Amino acid sequence: MLSGEFPNVNSSFELDNTTCKAIGGAITKSTLNIPSSIFEGTFRGQYTCIFKNISKKRGSMRSVDWIVFMQCVLPTLVFEQLAQEYGPDALQVEALMSYVIGCCLALQWEIDQDDLINIKKHFQNWHLHMKNEVDNNMYTINFHLLRHIHGTVKALSPLRAYSTKLTKRSIGFFKKHVKSQVSPRENAGNVIKQQLLIRNFSRVYYGDDCLGEEPEKDEYTVPGYPHIELWDPCLSTTDNTMLAPLRTYWDSFFH
Template identity: 30%
Template sequence: MDGGSRVNKNFKNGGFFLRNVVVKKLFDMMENSLACIPTCFDGSFRHPFGKHSTRAVDWIDIARFAIPALFVGKFQDHGARVAMLSIVAFIQTVLHKDLQATQLVNMKRSLEVWTTYLLNQVDEGKLPVSVFTPNEHYLQHIIEIIKRLGPPTYYSPRCMERTIGLYKRRKRSTKDPGVEAGNIMVKLAARNNLTLKNNCEQVDRPDLGNDLTPQTINLISDSLDAPIEISTQLMIDGITYGSTRHRSISGRTQSFAVFKVGIQRSHSIITCHYAGDVLFYFKWEQHFYAVARLVQLTFGSNNLMYCKPHVSDQSRTVILHASTIIGPAGRLHQQELGVDYIFWESMTIGVDTCQEACGSLDGL
């Protein structure tokens, strides 16, 4: 991004060039958004050239989320935007725990777009040939490695190293390490396992808001005799999801989440994405639900990400089944545009995000 200051030739005409002052401003936006990024993300989201050291996991999350949200829109060259979004989608897909044949095809196509653009930039003298580093060479072999060994999540040193911290955070007792280790493994191995945490038994009649749809109101009023358990947190497959009623020790927002909801359109059901703050969770007749205040999303065609106004007055409080929760979501505030770009762990731009799947509050 510095225009090739480390080589003799000046490459400021390259498609990826951004002035240092612009780069610093964008990284400052990223760091200023830290309070809106849940702690479940591995990256620190701090300025990589500041006083804090930058780890590999920090660079990965910068590439996956900060680059498309904040940097891509600054590229003047449309080809540069397409190429950068292609390699971002490639990186996002590589980190999935389950990869299908169609995803490998998309990865190959994305890598071809990225490599072709770099070659054209080198041929035009806009990038040095040294842009093709050993890491760039290794990218060409990742798809074949996945075909032979499976997703890198299960065998890469980075993921194994992160697992140490995952186990450490789940330790609750040191008296009997053997039993405690077994309990941790059982919880991590569980699938489709939902558990309420921090029950709020003192809340008799929580405020659900006054904009619930008739369908959701009927959902909890069908049987007045059925008990309702209320909680500020919900654990799904070993991952804890927060709410606005749960006070986070870290001071970072843990309540914002992304949902995948089936919406009826023209005699067919379309799966759409919604996002918003979870107010609290409850259990009713062995089913788990989230009371969420959803915000209106828009789709950004420049970076293929969902966004919302930083100060939004469009919202709707609804009750959603816990199975619709995709995961906790972070927000990166683009101060110049006044919007927050939304991202989540399993997101692949251009695949999970599109105009058709951008949920409208009017459709609920």
């Protein structure tokens, strides 16, 4: 919306190409003085693409990148240009800042009753501007979902406490190991089961410190014991004389 990517559409926030390039240049210069460890997203170079070459680079932006862009770039570099273009008290400038404030409040680890009231108020301001001043096809599902944040936080606690962002790493891990095209369901089930067995062994034997480690060389082996194969637990000790001593051994080993 800021870069004017949508022609013949009233997006209310559009900035000309020269201004967008100036913002991109300012972002590039600022990255030299910002330690990369400060942000969850990849600050260096990513946000410049939004303004300098949005049609080709926008797809490389992750959710965490957009969140940092919203928290750090919108209320500073972008706000400055919007205020100069439309005036600091313009409806679209106030609406955009309501959007930023509402999101920043919702991203806190601790949210009190006053925060909840402000979250609801700021997202309502943003919603009314989008509804009354911007073309209907600009009002996406993401803007609609912002109106539910107040009720969601009130019912379930701050968003950060149960964010699904960290599950993306787990999804990528399992996706890499599910390779069967004939029986993907069974393959996925076996991969998950084997991983749970590894994590359970690691927790009992090594403690919780090693749970973030992944199996070496993509092999599902017990950490530190690459020759051990993982089998299903023995539920019965009557069908095979070998199972009884095995069970006795592991019982004594792990108490």
